[in-house]
Amino acid sequence: MKTVIIKYNAGNTQSVIYALERLGITPVLTSNFEEIQSADKVIFPGVGEASSTMRHLQELGLDRLIPTLQQPVLGICLGMQLMCDHSEENDTQCxxxxxISVKKFRSKKGEKVPHMGWNNLTPKNSGWISQNVVDRHMYFVHSYYVPVIEETVATCDYILPFSAALQKNNFYATQFHPEKSGKQGEQIIKNFIEL
Structure with a gap:
C-alpha cells in the first residue's frame, strides 16, 4: 500500500513521517501529481497561516488537485481548515x-487564544473516530476553528464546541495533531490507513 504525504510548506511533515514509520509504513513525501494520484492514501498536513499557504498550494497547482482526489485523504490542522470554503484568517478562499467557513476564536472568560495543548474528543457516529478515543486527550494548536456541521464526526469544547474531526465522502480531517497525540493519536492514523 502506497501512502503519500503532500509536500509543500507545511511545518509538520517530519512528525507525520515519524508517526507513520512507528506504524510500519514508509510514506512518500511528494508534490508530484502522478505520485499523489496513484497513492492508496493521501495525507495533507498543515501548520502555518492560511493565505500564504493557499498561495503556495496555488503555485504548485495542488489547490486544484486535492479536491479531485478519489482515494481517502486526511487533512491535519491547517490542512483541515484549507479543505473548507473560506477562512477568516486574512480573508482566505480555500x-x-x-x-463551511473557518472562524477565529473570540476569547472570553479569560480563555487564551490560541487553543494550545491537550483536550478531549467527543466522537459522533463514526467508525473512523471510534468510541475508544472518548475522553482521550489529543494535542491541539490553533486560533481558528471549524464550526460544528453535518460532516462533523468528533467535537471538542474550548470557548465553544467546534469540529475536532470531519468526514465527507473520501475526505477525512482532524483539527488536532494525531501525529503528536501519543498512542491515541496513533490509533486515529491507523484507523485512517486501514479504511
Whole structure:
C-alpha cells in the first residue's frame, strides 16, 4: 500500500513521517501529481497561516488537485481548515471540500487564544473516530476553528464546541495533531490507513 504525504510548506511533515514509520509504513513525501494520484492514501498536513499557504498550494497547482482526489485523504490542522470554503484568517478562499467557513476564536472568560495543548474528543457516529478515543486527550494548536456541521464526526469544547474531526465522502480531517497525540493519536492514523 502506497501512502503519500503532500509536500509543500507545511511545518509538520517530519512528525507525520515519524508517526507513520512507528506504524510500519514508509510514506512518500511528494508534490508530484502522478505520485499523489496513484497513492492508496493521501495525507495533507498543515501548520502555518492560511493565505500564504493557499498561495503556495496555488503555485504548485495542488489547490486544484486535492479536491479531485478519489482515494481517502486526511487533512491535519491547517490542512483541515484549507479543505473548507473560506477562512477568516486574512480573508482566505480555500478549496471548498467542506461547505463551511473557518472562524477565529473570540476569547472570553479569560480563555487564551490560541487553543494550545491537550483536550478531549467527543466522537459522533463514526467508525473512523471510534468510541475508544472518548475522553482521550489529543494535542491541539490553533486560533481558528471549524464550526460544528453535518460532516462533523468528533467535537471538542474550548470557548465553544467546534469540529475536532470531519468526514465527507473520501475526505477525512482532524483539527488536532494525531501525529503528536501519543498512542491515541496513533490509533486515529491507523484507523485512517486501514479504511
Amino acid at each position: 478549496m471548498g471540500v467542506f461547505n
